[in-house]
Amino acid sequence: xxxxxxxxARNFSRYPSGRFRSDGPHNGQxxxxxxxxxxxxxxxxxxxxxxxxxxDVAGLPASFLEEAFGGLVRSGFDKNEILSHLNIETSQxxxxxxxxxxxxxxxxxxxxxxxxx
Amino acid sequence: MKxxxxxxxxxxxxxxxxxxxxxxxxxxxxxxxxxxxxxxxYQNFLKKVSLYRDGKFEQGFSLSGALExxxxxxxxxxxxxxxxxxxxxxxxxxxxxxxxxxNKQKFKRAVLQTKMSGVGHYYDFTKIKNISIPVALVLxxxxxCVRRDHTAVPRAVDYxxxxxxxxxxxxxxxxxxxxxxxxxxxxxxxxxxxxILRFRSGSEADGELVDLLLRQLGVPEALEDTAIYDAxxxxxxxxxxxxxxxxxxxxxxxxxxxxxxxxxxKRDRRVVISVFDRxxxxxxxxxxxxxxxxFERGWRRLFQEAPNPEDTRNDGTAIRVAMAVGRSSxxxxxxxxxxxxxxxxxxxxxxxxxxxxSRCGAYKRAKGARAHTLNLNAPVGGTLISWDLGF
Numbered sequence: 001x002x003x004x005x006x007x008x009a010r011n012f013s014r015y016p017s018g019r020f021r022s023d024g025p026h027n028g029q030x031x032x033x034x035x036x037x038x039x040x041x042x043x044x045x046x047x048x049x050x051x052x053x054x055x056d057v058a059g060l061p062a063s064f065l066e067e068a069f070g071g072l073v074r075s076g077f078d079k080n081e082i083l084s085h086l087n088i089e090t091s092q093x094x095x096x097x098x099x100x101x102x103x104x105x106x107x108x109x110x111x112x113x114x115x116x117x
Numbered sequence: 118m119k120x121x122x123x124x125x126x127x128x129x130x131x132x133x134x135x136x137x138x139x140x141x142x143x144x145x146x147x148x149x150x151x152x153x154x155x156x157x158x159y160q161n162f163l164k165k166v167s168l169y170r171d172g173k174f175e176q177g178f179s180l181s182g183a184l185e186x187x188x189x190x191x192x193x194x195x196x197x198x199x200x201x202x203x204x205x206x207x208x209x210x211x212x213x214x215x216x217x218x219x220n221k222q223k224f225k226r227a228v229l230q231t232k233m234s235g236v237g238h239y240y241d242f243t244k245i246k247n248i249s250i251p252v253a254l255v256l257x258x259x260x261x262c263v264r265r266d267h268t269a270v271p272r273a274v275d276y277x278x279x280x281x282x283x284x285x286x287x288x289x290x291x292x293x294x295x296x297x298x299x300x301x302x303x304x305x306x307x308x309x310x311x312x313i314l315r316f317r318s319g320s321e322a323d324g325e326l327v328d329l330l331l332r333q334l335g336v337p338e339a340l341e342d343t344a345i346y347d348a349x350x351x352x353x354x355x356x357x358x359x360x361x362x363x364x365x366x367x368x369x370x371x372x373x374x375x376x377x378x379x380x381x382x383k384r385d386r387r388v389v390i391s392v393f394d395r396x397x398x399x400x401x402x403x404x405x406x407x408x409x410x411x412f413e414r415g416w417r418r419l420f421q422e423a424p425n426p427e428d429t430r431n432d433g434t435a436i437r438v439a440m441a442v443g444r445s446s447x448x449x450x451x452x453x454x455x456x457x458x459x460x461x462x463x464x465x466x467x468x469x470x471x472x473x474x475s476r477c478g479a480y481k482r483a484k485g486a487r488a489h490t491l492n493l494n495a496p497v498g499g500t501l502i503s504w505d506l507g508f
Contacts, residue, residue, distance in 0.1 A: 015324030017350045023357050024321035058328040059346030062458045063354045094342050 003048030004039040009056035011035055016060055019067040028067030032075070036068060040077060043085050052102075054090040060098050069102050070109035082106055163227060168234055169276035177234045179274065180224050183241035184209075190256075191249040192474060192497070200495035203255055206240065207498060210263050211368055236272060243278040248286050250313070250380045251391040251503050257292040257316055258376040258393055266370030289313030290378045310384035320374035322353040327377075334381050336388055338465070338508040345390070345504070348462040349377070352392045352502050355456070359405065360396025360500060371395070388506045395499040398476030400435040401426050411442045432478025433490035440480065440488065462504055469506035475499075 008016060012035050018027035039050045054060065073079050083106060088099040121129070168177040184205075187198040228235055248256075273293065276284070287293065289306035290313055306313045314333055317326060327349050331340055353375055361373040372395075379390040396402070403412055404426050415438045416424045424435065443456035463469050463484040470483040474497040482488035 013324070015328055017324030017327070018322035018354055018357070023354060024323050026324050027322075057343075058324055058331075059343035059350065061347040061350040061354070063351060 003051060004043055005051045005053065006035055006039055007053040007055065008060075009053075014056060015058050016064045016068075018061075019063040026064075028064040028071065031064075032068045032071045037072065037075065037077075040072065040082065040085065044077075044081060049085050049087045051087040051089060054088065054095045054098055055092050057095070060095070060101075062101070065098070065102055066105045066109075070105040073106060073109035074112040076111070079106060079109070079111075163231070163235075166236070166239070166274045167277065168236070169273040174277065175234060177236065177272075178227060178231060179236050179239055180227060181238040184238050186240050186242060186244050188244060188246045190245055190252045191247065192251060192479075192501070193249070193472075194247075196479075196493060197495055199252055200493070200497055203252070203259070203498055204495065206256065206259050209238070210259055211370065234272075236274060239274045241275075242273075242283065242287075243275050243280070245283045246280055248283050250286065250290065250378060250389055251393070251501055253286050253290050253292060254316060254376055254378045254391050254393050255498065255501060257287070257290055258318070258395060260292070261316075261318060261376065262370040262372050262395070265372050285311075286313065289315075289380075291315040310382060312381040312383065314379045316376055316378040318372075318374055318376045319353075320357065320372075322350055322357055324350060327353070330377065330379060334379055334388060336381055336508055342465045344462040344465045345506075348459045348504065349390065349392060351456075351458045353377075356392075356394040356396065356500070359399075359402045360394045362397065362402065362405065365397070367395075386508050388508060389503060390506075391501065391503045393499060393501045398432070398478075398496070398500055399439060399473070400429070400432040400476050400478055403435065403439055406439075408442050412438055415442060429477040429492075429496070431492055432476045433480060433492040434478070436473055436475055436478045436480040437488060437490045459502060459504075462506065466506040466508055469504065472501075472503045472505070474501040 006012075008031070012031050013026040015026045016028070016031065018024040020029050021027055036050070036052075043050050069082075072082055083103070086106075088102055090096065090098065163178040163180060164182055166177055166179050167174050187195060187202055189195045190199050190202065192199055224235060224237065279287075285306065285308060289308075289311075294315070306315075312335060314330060317330060319326065324346070327346055330349075331346060356375045360375075361367070367373070375392055375394045377390070377392045379388065381388050403409055403424070406412065413424060416435075419434065419438070420431070440456050440460070459473075460471055460482060463471060463482070466484070468484050470481060473480040474493075477493045477496050479491040479493055480488060481490075
């Protein structure tokens with residue numbers, strides 16, 4: 001089955017921080033627009049899952065996670081489709097709380113009505 | 118004796134006055150020359166001081182004398198005097214060079230005649246017996262703004278007579294570099310049981326810099342869990358998004374950023390991390406918050422009236438309500454999780470506390486305990502967040 005694997009530390013940055021592009025170089029908006037959303041579009045087109053590997057990041061601040069993953073819903077992706085095509089993995093104990101935080105950010109996000117037209 | 122005519126009498130009076138004027142000028146000139154000696158200058162109105170910059174001392178003078186400084190500079194032990202002192206520092210540093218001296222001509226004359234460097238007023242740091250790291254950071258940020266604004270930077274006066282603990286603390290966080298007194302220094306200062314990190318300042322939420330700071334702490338426990346990293350980043354993001362509203366003009370010198378430093382006490386096994394911004398403060402910027410409607414409901418339950426962002430009397434309560442709103446799961450989760458994630462770092466350590474001073478409010482919560490708040494009489498000059506963690 002086709003799919004995509006994204007390691008945040010290797011494919012984006014070891015130092016996720018900030019929400020918007022203006023916040024700094026390792027922000028959630030940049031991760032979503034340049035890495036996550038293209039991969040999600042691809043798997044939605046071809047089937048499969050996007051697997052996010054969290055290992056080796058310095059941390060995952062709430063604002064980064066919310067903008068990166070909750071922002072998918074605001075930018076037009078269907079919530080249920082995201083949840084059914086997303087897989088989050090980590091082998092490091094210190095990062096164990098983040099998968100549930102990511103799923104919560106997606107669950108609580110609301111579509112941007114302006115975008116929906 | 119021949120009687121003088123009217124014309125002769127007028128001539129003699131004129132000549133007498135001319136002689137008197139000439140003698141007066143000559144006497145004044147002699148007096149000026151006499152006052153030109155440095156010793157007499159000191160005796161009359163100058164105070165002898167030593168001036169320090171970049172490892173070099175030189176003799177100088179102070180034109181206007183020393184300004185009083187509290188012996189204890191600590192928000193937790195001596196808040197009112199400390200905050201008032203810092204307000205005074207900010208106000209004086211905000212004056213331009215032209216306005217800083219009451220008598221610019223007198224200063225220029227003193228420089229020419231003594232052939233020494235001088236200062237006008239100066240804060241007598243020799244009087245300080247104790248300074249905490251958060252206060253040192255706030256003080257350093259004021260001088261950093263002056264340096265960034267390219268205004269004339271004050272010198273360190275009587276540096277050799279500063280209390281050694283004060284000197285170590287201020288030198289350790291890089292105060293002398295920040296004030297432009299020293300050109301450079303190492304990343305951290307290490308004493309018998311203390312490691313003090315050089316301050317960092319910036320305007321972006323830079324994760325790489327925060328990670329570097331945590332590694333320089335030399336406390337592996339700070340890296341084992343990501344809570345401290347996340348908490349610091351959220352503090353920087355909050356500064357970026359809320360502290361300096363667009364369109365608002367802040368008095369110069371001004372830098373719309375944050376300042377950060379840390380101290381490790383290896384004997385007591387404690388880490389203190391402080392982040393400061395010179396923005397409006399949490400109580401003043403809540404009105405722009407995404408969750409302001411939830412905050413307002415909570416406020417009305419307490420006070421039976423709408424919150425007034427310009428009223429500072431209940432700033433401590435405002436911070437407490439904002440923290441509670443951030444922790445709650447009701448309402449939109451889009452934004453507003455930054456404040457409670459700053460507290461999450463407490464779970465990492467054996468004990469610890471977070472203290473937030475913002476405008477005229479204080480919020481403190483120790484691990485496992487309820488938060489308590491204070492409404493203060495003097496503003497801190499922005500928002501100061503300090504984590505004091507045991508490991």
